[in-house]
Amino acid sequence: MSKSEKITQKLQAMLPEDDVCRDESYQGGVVFSARVPLGKLRDAIKEFDEAGYYLESIAALDFQDTFELVYHLNCYEPRARIAIRVPCGHDQSPATVSDIFPSALWQEREVRDFFGIQFTDSPDMRPLLLPEDADYYPLKKTFGMVHAYHKRDEIYG
Amino acid sequence: MAEQFQEPIVEQIYTLNLGPQHPSTHGVLRVLLDLDGEFIVKADPIIGYGHRGHEKMAENRTYKQFMPNTSRMDYLSGLLFNHGFVLAVEKFAGLEVPERAKYIRVICSELNRISSHLLWFGTYIMDLGGFTPFLYCFDDRENILDILDRVTGSRLTYSYCRFGGVTRDIDAEFISMTRAFIDRLRSRWTDYHNLVTKNVIFIHRTRDVGVITPELARQFGVVGPNLRACGIPFDVRKSEPYELYDRFDFEIPTGTKGDALDRYNVRLQEMEQSCRIIEQALDQLPEGSHINEVVPFKVRPPKGEIYFAFESARGLTAYYLVSDGSPYPYRCHIRVPSFGNLQVLTEVFRGTLVADAISILGSIDVVIPEIDR
Numbered sequence: 243m244s245k246s247e248k249i250t251q252k253l254q255a256m257l258p259e260d261d262v263c264r265d266e267s268y269q270g271g272v273v274f275s276a277r278v279p280l281g282k283l284r285d286a287i288k289e290f291d292e293a294g295y296y297l298e299s300i301a302a303l304d305f306q307d308t309f310e311l312v313y314h315l316n317c318y319e320p321r322a323r324i325a326i327r328v329p330c331g332h333d334q335s336p337a338t339v340s341d342i343f344p345s346a347l348w349q350e351r352e353v354r355d356f357f358g359i360q361f362t363d364s365p366d367m368r369p370l371l372l373p374e375d376a377d378y379y380p381l382k383k384t385f386g387m388v389h390a391y392h393k394r395d396e397i398y399g
Numbered sequence: 400m401a402e403q404f405q406e407p408i409v410e411q412i413y414t415l416n417l418g419p420q421h422p423s424t425h426g427v428l429r430v431l432l433d434l435d436g437e438f439i440v441k442a443d444p445i446i447g448y449g450h451r452g453h454e455k456m457a458e459n460r461t462y463k464q465f466m467p468n469t470s471r472m473d474y475l476s477g478l479l480f481n482h483g484f485v486l487a488v489e490k491f492a493g494l495e496v497p498e499r500a501k502y503i504r505v506i507c508s509e510l511n512r513i514s515s516h517l518l519w520f521g522t523y524i525m526d527l528g529g530f531t532p533f534l535y536c537f538d539d540r541e542n543i544l545d546i547l548d549r550v551t552g553s554r555l556t557y558s559y560c561r562f563g564g565v566t567r568d569i570d571a572e573f574i575s576m577t578r579a580f581i582d583r584l585r586s587r588w589t590d591y592h593n594l595v596t597k598n599v600i601f602i603h604r605t606r607d608v609g610v611i612t613p614e615l616a617r618q619f620g621v622v623g624p625n626l627r628a629c630g631i632p633f634d635v636r637k638s639e640p641y642e643l644y645d646r647f648d649f650e651i652p653t654g655t656k657g658d659a660l661d662r663y664n665v666r667l668q669e670m671e672q673s674c675r676i677i678e679q680a681l682d683q684l685p686e687g688s689h690i691n692e693v694v695p696f697k698v699r700p701p702k703g704e705i706y707f708a709f710e711s712a713r714g715l716t717a718y719y720l721v722s723d724g725s726p727y728p729y730r731c732h733i734r735v736p737s738f739g740n741l742q743v744l745t746e747v748f749r750g751t752l753v754a755d756a757i758s759i760l761g762s763i764d765v766v767i768p769e770i771d772r
């Protein structure tokens with residue numbers, strides 16, 4: 243059994259059926275995506291670490307009603323990328339995963355720079371790409387020129 | 400020497416600022432080094448000097464208007480980034496591309512990959528103190544720039560691809576120039592190996608220096624030649640074949656130990672593999688149109704998202720696009736390979752000598768503006 247099948251079985255056992263989605267066509271670039279609540283994020287990421295995955299990217303999306311963090315994880319097998327989607331309210335703080343994947347540290351710092359999302363228990367939350375005294379969050383839709391600011395369901399609904 | 404490293408007494412530590420204008424930092428990277436004598440105790444890379452906010456710019460531009468930005472992130476393999484962006488949008492919006500355009504893109508992308516590796520090769524040896532190979536590399540690289548200049552009109556920040564094809568068709572002279580270049584480059588391998596690979600000083604500066612184990616590579620998300628040097632044959636061109644890469648016969652060179660010498664060897668062999676791909680593409684090149692003329696002026700991908708990964712000269716790169724159905728991307732996140740490749744240095748630098756740090760940094764092949772975006 244390939245690594246991606248193993249990990250998807252574990253995630254399916256962990257999460258309600260509506261929150262997981264398998265896409266064999268690979269049209270969106272991921273074979274499997276799962277909606278994980280904030281509280282279960284660290285457990286899910288730990289499963290990936292044990293399965294031999296690596297953390298490819300952390301991207302944040304800004305919607306009118308919520309932030310969404312998208313973790314893309316991949317392993318050294320063909321077409322094995324999995325996306326973990328974590329809804330995170332504008333006033334919530336997700337837990338850091340930098341102790342599980344050290345590569346998360348800089349990516350979390352980048353997300354904090356651009357969106358102002360604070361990761362709890364992170365060993366280092368200094369600005370990474372922005373100046374030390376930056377008091378703005380440039381990728382928020384409330385900053386600068388913006389073409390659209392949607393609710394999450396308007397795009398994914 | 401690294402095995403002589405011992406945990407230092409705190410009073411003896413002093414801090415050295417490597418960069419941001421140091422010639423070996425390639426761009427503007429600053430590394431705060433805590434030193435105990437000649438040994439590095441702690442390394443803290445400080446980045447962001449070249450931050451331009453490409454991701455925010457993307458949200459304010461149509462997909463087409465963002466295209467010139469893509470080649471300005473990793474300026475050494477600009478065409479590869481440009482190619483990847485075009486592929487991502489084409490897949491997202493479901494646009495048709497003529498066969499000939501696909502072949503032209505592969506040929507130009509691989510030429511760009513060779514030029515990027517050649518520049519790395521020259522500057523790496525220069526970091527280690529050898530000046531002559533640098534001139535050899537730039538001589539060869541100049542050939543590629545001339546070839547690409549003929550079709551793209553620029554030497555560094557190419558914006559050659561279009562949604563549905565490429566701007567200009569290639570002609571017979573381009574093909575003969577490319578074939579002549581490949582023959583010339585192959586005749587040069589002997590010179591390179593005699594000058595550098597067999598050089599005993601070079602071997603002592605790189606062997607067993609800056610070892611990245613497969614486990615360390617996984618933890619830090621190291622990709623590209625740096626990952627392949629530790630023995631994992633992972634290449635997006637093979638694992639998720641895009642464009643036409645499943646039609647060509649090429650190998651993934653790998654190393655065994657993951658030290659600087661392995662990374663050097665992997666990149667050198669990759670250039671040869673790129674030559675093979677170009678030759679096959681030139682042989683198979685079909686007649687026809689170089690661009691799909693019916694692509695709409697403003698591309699409007701459907702609502703939803705796409706994560707498109709491709710192999711740039713430094714490894715797995717990806718565009719993560721979210722669309723709300725308008726001509727402007729709602730979000731454009733770019734996963735860059737050097738991000739993980741540089742971050743691993745915080746771990747690798749520990750316990751090495753300052754002189755080795757320059758060798759390791761060079762062998763990783765980072766492009767800082769790509770990290771800063």
